[in-house]
Amino acid sequence: MTRRKRSYRSLASLQRDNRVCRACAEEGYPLASLPVLEGHEGQRAMIVGQAPGVVEAEERRPWRGRAGRTLRRWLELDEEEFYGTFYCVSVTRCYPGRHPSGRGDRPATPREIELCRFWLDRELRLLRPAVIVPVGGLATKRVLGISRLDDCIGSRFELGDAFAVPLPHPSGASGWLNSPRNRVRLEAALSLLQKELSRAGVAPVGVRTRTR
Numbered sequence: 236m237t238r239r240k241r242s243y244r245s246l247a248s249l250q251r252d253n254r255v256c257r258a259c260a261e262e263g264y265p266l267a268s269l270p271v272l273e274g275h276e277g278q279r280a281m282i283v284g285q286a287p288g289v290v291e292a293e294e295r296r297p298w299r300g301r302a303g304r305t306l307r308r309w310l311e312l313d314e315e316e317f318y319g320t321f322y323c324v325s326v327t328r329c330y331p332g333r334h335p336s337g338r339g340d341r342p343a344t345p346r347e348i349e350l351c352r353f354w355l356d357r358e359l360r361l362l363r364p365a366v367i368v369p370v371g372g373l374a375t376k377r378v379l380g381i382s383r384l385d386d387c388i389g390s391r392f393e394l395g396d397a398f399a400v401p402l403p404h405p406s407g408a409s410g411w412l413n414s415p416r417n418r419v420r421l422e423a424a425l426s427l428l429q430k431e432l433s434r435a436g437v438a439p440v441g442v443r444t445r446t447r
């Protein structure tokens with residue numbers, strides 16, 4: 236049974252409840268994994284992805300598949316630096332399973348996104364990150380209220396005491412990165428992210444840009 240307290244005093248206790256959350260399954264949604272997240276108190280940067288994929292579901296660790304490797308290549312961080320730098324969560328945290336058509340993964344429904352909002356809202360209050368990186372259109376919509384990548388990649392946004400620097404999804408499934416103009420936007424976003432991480436004192440190494 237899903238347990239959600241009105242408020243949490245620590246990320247550790249929130250994570251304990253989040254890791255066994257079944258709120259979507261209890262409403263009949265066909266989840267294919269338990270929640271996937273990783274992070275700890277004191278991290279100053281947060282990555283918000285869209286949802287775990289099949290590899291992440293198996294390992295119960297975010298960003299383990301090909302998209303995660305591309306993201307680390309963009310950031311020029313090895314695994315240890317990546318997971319040490321970023322508190323990693325997603326808009327919905329359970330692998331939603333394959334799409335009934337057999338092509339790709341089932342997109343989370345608006346209701347599942349709404350149910351999962353609970354966890355991110357409370358994490359943001361407890362972690363108070365200085366830098367937030369929404370990755371992909373679903374995450375930019377959830378964090379910034381902006382759906383179109385063209386309208387936000389390459390810009391930074393003030394969110395209370397934090398700055399958000401959105402990135403496109405590294406899976407490339409949307410084809411957005413096929414446009415040379417969009418690759419320039421990505422370069423600008425990675426450069427901005429480097430500045431924000433440095434400003435916040437959380438860049439373990441120089442984050443250089445590399446989009447190919």
Ligand code: SF4
Pocket residue numbers: 253256257258259260266269270327328329347350351352
């Ligand atoms: S997607 Fe989020 S709200 Fe739904 S069961 Fe998983 S952790 Fe809970």
